[in-house]
Amino acid sequence: MGRAERPRRRSRLVLALRTAGLLLIAAGVAIGANLAWELWGTGLTTNRLQAELRPGFERRLGTRAPSHPTAQKVRVPGDAVAIIEIPRIDLDMVVVEGIDTVSLKKGPGHYADTAYPWQDGGRVGIAGHRTTYAQPFYDLDKMRKSDPIILATEYGTFRYVVTRTVITDPSGILASGRSVLEQTERPTLVLTTCNPKYSAAERLIVVADRVD
Secondary structure, X not given: OOOOHHHHHHHHHHHHHHHHHHHHHHHHHHHHHHHHHHHHHHHHHHHHHHHHHHHHHHHHOXXXXXXXXXXXXXXXXXXXXXXXXXXXXXEEEEEEEOOOHHHHOOOOEEOXXXXXXXXXXXXXXXXXXXXXXXXXXXXXXXXXOOOEEEEEEOOEEEEEEEEEEEEEOOXXXXXOOOEOOOOOOOOEEEEEEEEOOOOOOEEEEEEEEEEO
């Protein structure tokens, strides 16, 4: 190999390494930007949608009796169902119908095949994101026995107290073999979210009884 060829090869190697380095930096920036959007940017979307939902729904709170014909009608995914208040974790958000991807972008979602708060019996199921879309259930692991949960609806305001928290696999099946969403004779409530934070390996479940 001639002396002139060696510098050229070194130059090509340096250029290749520099190009690879720049590509890695660009990839890192892109990944970081995407992560930032997932963790914080999605919250902007949820906050905007919550602001759109809340005023109109608040005007309807408590205006109808549980026996009103609209109480049992089929609800549209994404429509407001309740306002959930949990003092322990400073949560105050509109709950929407459905747990599909689009609905959960708006806020915590009501499992459509579970009871509604104003019904005399059954289990109300509500799911919420833990680390994205305003992370409504981020601190759900801080809930303690006897903590209050309030659901304000068009058909009245209903108060619950926590009876226990439990962690299951992603299926939501308890050690007894029953689903956490299995309906109950008395009016009860379950809140579900991913566990641990930033992972969907498990489900964190908060169970509560309604207090009349």
